[in-house]
Amino acid sequence: MSEPAQLIDAAVAERVLARALAAGGEFAEVFAERRGGLTMSIDESRIESVQSGAEEGAGVRVVSGGTTYFAHVDGLDPDDIERAAAEAASALRGDRAEPRPLRAVATEPVPIERRPEQVPAGRKAELLRELDERGRSQGGEISQFSASYGEARREITVANSDGLFTSDDRTRVRLGTQAVARRGDVVETGFETLGAHRGFELLEDDPALIAEQAAGKALILLDADPTPAGSMPVVVGGGFGGVLFHEMTGHGLEADHIQKGASVYVGKLGEQVAQPLLTAYDDGRLPNEWGSDAIDDEGTPTQKTRLIEDGKLTAFLYDRLCAERDGVASTGNGRRESFRHLPIPRMTNTYIAPGDAEPEAMIAEVQQGFYAVSFAGGQVDPATGDFVFGVSEGYLIEGGKVTSPCRGATLVGNCLDALAAIDAVGNDFWMKTGMCGKGGQKAPVGTGQGHVRIAAMTVGGTAV
Amino acid sequence: MSDLAALAGRAIEATLAAGAGDAEAYASEEAGREIRVHGGKVESLTAATQSGVGVRAWIGGRVGYAYGTDSSEPGIAALAARAAEAANVADEDEFAAAPQADGAAPALDGLSDPSLAQWPAGDAAELALTVERAALATDSRVVGVEQAVYVDSADRVAIASSTGVAGSYESSTCYAYLQALAESGEGRETGLGFGLARGPAGLDPEAIGREGAERAVAMIGAGKPASRSCPVVLDPTVAASFIGLIGGALAASAVQRGRSPFAERLGAEVASDVLVLHDDGLDPAGLGSAPFDGEGVPRRRTALIEDGNLQAFLYDTYTARRGDAASTGSAGRGGYRSLPSVATSNLTVAAGGHSFEQLLGEAGDGIYVTDVAGLHSGVNPVTGVFSVGASGQTISGGALAEPVREFTIASDLVSMLRAVRAAGASARWVPFGGSVLTPELLVGEMTVSGS
Numbered sequence: 001m002s003e004p005a006q007l008i009d010a011a012v013a014e015r016v017l018a019r020a021l022a023a024g025g026e027f028a029e030v031f032a033e034r035r036g037g038l039t040m041s042i043d044e045s046r047i048e049s050v051q052s053g054a055e056e057g058a059g060v061r062v063v064s065g066g067t068t069y070f071a072h073v074d075g076l077d078p079d080d081i082e083r084a085a086a087e088a089a090s091a092l093r094g095d096r097a098e099p100r101p102l103r104a105v106a107t108e109p110v111p112i113e114r115r116p117e118q119v120p121a122g123r124k125a126e127l128l129r130e131l132d133e134r135g136r137s138q139g140g141e142i143s144q145f146s147a148s149y150g151e152a153r154r155e156i157t158v159a160n161s162d163g164l165f166t167s168d169d170r171t172r173v174r175l176g177t178q179a180v181a182r183r184g185d186v187v188e189t190g191f192e193t194l195g196a197h198r199g200f201e202l203l204e205d206d207p208a209l210i211a212e213q214a215a216g217k218a219l220i221l222l223d224a225d226p227t228p229a230g231s232m233p234v235v236v237g238g239g240f241g242g243v244l245f246h247e248m249t250g251h252g253l254e255a256d257h258i259q260k261g262a263s264v265y266v267g268k269l270g271e272q273v274a275q276p277l278l279t280a281y282d283d284g285r286l287p288n289e290w291g292s293d294a295i296d297d298e299g300t301p302t303q304k305t306r307l308i309e310d311g312k313l314t315a316f317l318y319d320r321l322c323a324e325r326d327g328v329a330s331t332g333n334g335r336r337e338s339f340r341h342l343p344i345p346r347m348t349n350t351y352i353a354p355g356d357a358e359p360e361a362m363i364a365e366v367q368q369g370f371y372a373v374s375f376a377g378g379q380v381d382p383a384t385g386d387f388v389f390g391v392s393e394g395y396l397i398e399g400g401k402v403t404s405p406c407r408g409a410t411l412v413g414n415c416l417d418a419l420a421a422i423d424a425v426g427n428d429f430w431m432k433t434g435m436c437g438k439g440g441q442k443a444p445v446g447t448g449q450g451h452v453r454i455a456a457m458t459v460g461g462t463a464v
Numbered sequence: 465m466s467d468l469a470a471l472a473g474r475a476i477e478a479t480l481a482a483g484a485g486d487a488e489a490y491a492s493e494e495a496g497r498e499i500r501v502h503g504g505k506v507e508s509l510t511a512a513t514q515s516g517v518g519v520r521a522w523i524g525g526r527v528g529y530a531y532g533t534d535s536s537e538p539g540i541a542a543l544a545a546r547a548a549e550a551a552n553v554a555d556e557d558e559f560a561a562a563p564q565a566d567g568a569a570p571a572l573d574g575l576s577d578p579s580l581a582q583w584p585a586g587d588a589a590e591l592a593l594t595v596e597r598a599a600l601a602t603d604s605r606v607v608g609v610e611q612a613v614y615v616d617s618a619d620r621v622a623i624a625s626s627t628g629v630a631g632s633y634e635s636s637t638c639y640a641y642l643q644a645l646a647e648s649g650e651g652r653e654t655g656l657g658f659g660l661a662r663g664p665a666g667l668d669p670e671a672i673g674r675e676g677a678e679r680a681v682a683m684i685g686a687g688k689p690a691s692r693s694c695p696v697v698l699d700p701t702v703a704a705s706f707i708g709l710i711g712g713a714l715a716a717s718a719v720q721r722g723r724s725p726f727a728e729r730l731g732a733e734v735a736s737d738v739l740v741l742h743d744d745g746l747d748p749a750g751l752g753s754a755p756f757d758g759e760g761v762p763r764r765r766t767a768l769i770e771d772g773n774l775q776a777f778l779y780d781t782y783t784a785r786r787g788d789a790a791s792t793g794s795a796g797r798g799g800y801r802s803l804p805s806v807a808t809s810n811l812t813v814a815a816g817g818h819s820f821e822q823l824l825g826e827a828g829d830g831i832y833v834t835d836v837a838g839l840h841s842g843v844n845p846v847t848g849v850f851s852v853g854a855s856g857q858t859i860s861g862g863a864l865a866e867p868v869r870e871f872t873i874a875s876d877l878v879s880m881l882r883a884v885r886a887a888g889a890s891a892r893w894v895p896f897g898g899s900v901l902t903p904e905l906l907v908g909e910m911t912v913s914g915s
Contacts, residue, residue, distance in 0.1 A: 044721065
């Protein structure tokens with residue numbers, strides 16, 4: 001494995017940090033980044049939207065008296081970065097503070113076997129054609145198919161006034177597919193994705209399977225009935241079903257929400273918030289997982305944080321500033337979309353640990369309920385705890401059996417109620433990829449779980 | 465400005481030299497500030513400029529795109545090479561071609577507030593602090609503000625192509641918002657307040673703070689409404705979110721690919737005649753306005769729905785060639801990083817004659833919806849069928865009754881447009897669903913799923 005590149009020299013970083021603290025401040029940091037990527041898609045069986053990007057820049061922040069001053073520049077020219085430091089410090093009027101001498105900390109970036117930028121672009125287009133063919137071959141009712149390929153590399157170097165000087169090199173690859181099935185006036189859509197913090201080797205083992213899966217979902221929905229509305233037991237599928245926990249609990253445990261009183265989990269640390277069968281983690285170190293990084297965007301090593309243990313709330317997710325406010329250590333969750341953004345507490349890979357229930361038995365115990373296999377996405381207001389999820393694949397459960405597919409289902413509820421109502425956790429488990437938005441910043445996150453059952457939840461549908 | 469235009473010119477030359485038959489460059493520069501306050505203190509202050517250039521290369525009917533931040537000579541050469549490489553990977557598309565210049569775009573005044581630059585960061589921070597204070601002063605049940613934020617940006621754009629497009633403009637935007645927290649015995653409620661303008665002088669911080677506070681307080685003690693089918697009044701923020709979805713479905717790109725509930729409906733009845741919808745790229749009050757679109761074609765005003773009938777779709781150059789139509793100047797662009805694609809500029813819904821009280825009176829018994837969530841996951845873009853999370857207040861006997869939350873409203877976009885019975889008398893600019901000017905809308909019937 002190769003050491004990640006240092007995007008700026010230690011001498012430059014020291015000069016920038018000294019400039020940033022020239023008018024006072026408790027903490028200063030320079031974050032340098034080089035980012036590049038390639039995306040392309042296939043639609044109407046034609047390769048299009050081929051886009052290649054290359055950006056470089058640095059952000060400098062100074063923290064003084066609880067206020068963060070931040071400036072960023074394009075490019076990595078040392079003089080420009082120093083000017084950004086001066087700009088960030090321009091509102092300060094205090095006495096010079098001295099940054100500590102830098103000491104380099106080695107990181108072990110997530111291993112990449114086959115660098116995607118070394119794979120010819122034509123091979124990626126070929127891959128999309130394979131997906132297209134596979135998706136369209138699932139049946140004459142597949143009326144449209146599209147797929148996208150994306151690769152992104154982020155090299156970062158972080159230096160701060162506490163003397164930390166470290167770098168990371170991250171490469172992510174992701175495929176997405178969308179199939180549309182049509183029968184007369186009925187039109188349904190199926191999605192599937194495959195992504196990882198990995199190189200092109202991710203795509204060596206039948207990546208076109210996701211095209212088949214997306215098409216399969218769309219075809220199943222052609223036979224769907226409108227979803228009945230009401231409160232009922234809900235069994236949530238594994239993998240991306242974990243977005244439920246991500247939204248209804250994960251966001252509320254991010255320390256910035258907690259510190260502003262804008263979370264329903266304020267004051268709940270150590271309390272029983274779920275039944276003892278539930279244990280959950282945020283883990284930025286899962287090998288090659290979509291939300292994994294060696295270090296966060298403040299240079300703190302990522303870690304496995306137990307959020308809930310046997311139903312008790314055990315931890316919040318911290319970046320550096322929030323951790324300092326609470327007098328604890330950062331949990332390595334300080335993430336930023338780019339050098340143009342400030343770090344904030346974010347999830348990495350968040351999941352409910354496998355339980356001991358058999359998924360079949362969890363369904364068999366439900367007389368009348370809903371089976372939400374996967375979601376199109378979800379949203380929560382951490383302050384009130386109100387959440388909503390769009391179900392992308394769902395079925396009725398009748399007499400302990402999964403029966404007819406349903407279209408247009410939405411789950412709504414409140415975090416604390418829904419979390420406490422989880423009454424079974426399956427012994428199966430897998431992870432899926434997601435893109436999480438918070439404060440105008442996007443971050444790749446992993447979500448996971450086995451089957452999970454919620455005793456009662458409001459299912460919103462189009463049928464009364 | 466000349467520097468950006470010169471940069472665009474250099475990028476075109478380099479792209480042609482890299483083997484492209486035609487080339488277009490879009491260069492932009494933004495200088496902006498963002499101030500976040502919390503608890504009477506400035507939490508963060510960001511001041512930054514960013515600039516970059518994006519290049520489209522055409523090689524026959526193949527198109528490639530590349531963008532970057534490096535405007536040095538070798539940087540531009542590498543960018544041009546990447547754009548040409550990208551074009552070589554793409555498949556031939558007979559409708560792909562560089563936009564032709566049909567005369568210079570007329571200048572558009574009022575896009576830029578020169579006073580922006582004269583506002584020191586301290587004054588801007590004071591504005592955000594005033595927003596927070598106003599929320600706290602509105603009602604004793606407002607216990608805090610999750611955050612109050614002030615953002616401004618002065619932008620410059622230059623675009624040029626080997627086919628004669630050449631233009632540039634400056635604009636400024638400025639907005640402030642807050643999320644107020646109100647507390648009752650049962651828990652916390654949040655309320656959003658916002659304002660947008662071309663410069664800070666156009667913002668009313670007291671009103672923004674008050675709006676957030678009032679929205680949060682109005683939700684205290686909310687329960688779940690009963691499941692039923694009933695009239696629904698959409699407040700302007702909610703109406704804007706839906707209008708934005710409708711605007712997206714009127715993009716020719718969605719229509720031509722069979723991904724719009726409006727495909728095959730041009731000229732047909734798709735709405736009640738109360739609902740009059742335009743795309744207006746020239747109103748300086750709309751933050752989506754500009755003299756020309758993301759590929760240099762002049763912006764204009766396009767009637768989309770009038771007399772209940774679908775009047776037009778929105779086109780960029782590619783979809784216009786493919787649909788044998790003229791571009792409506794609707795090539796949107798999310799900055800230099802993105803390829804142009806069909807997008808709305810500002811959507812405007814005509815105000816009606818009903819006061820808010822009259823709308824409630826006409827609804828009789830129903831629900832006033834003040835917030836929706838989950839639009840990105842709860843709407844089928846192909847069929848327009850939707851079910852989204854909502855909160856608001858019940859309407860009983862023609863007046864507001866109790867706050868309600870944790871329910872969904874469901875319908876489909878065309879049925880909803882047809883069921884619009886009345887529009888409020890005053891329209892408001894809303895930054896949801898793009899940039900939308902809309903009054904409240906009374907929809908005759910929607911499915912409500914609650915308890």
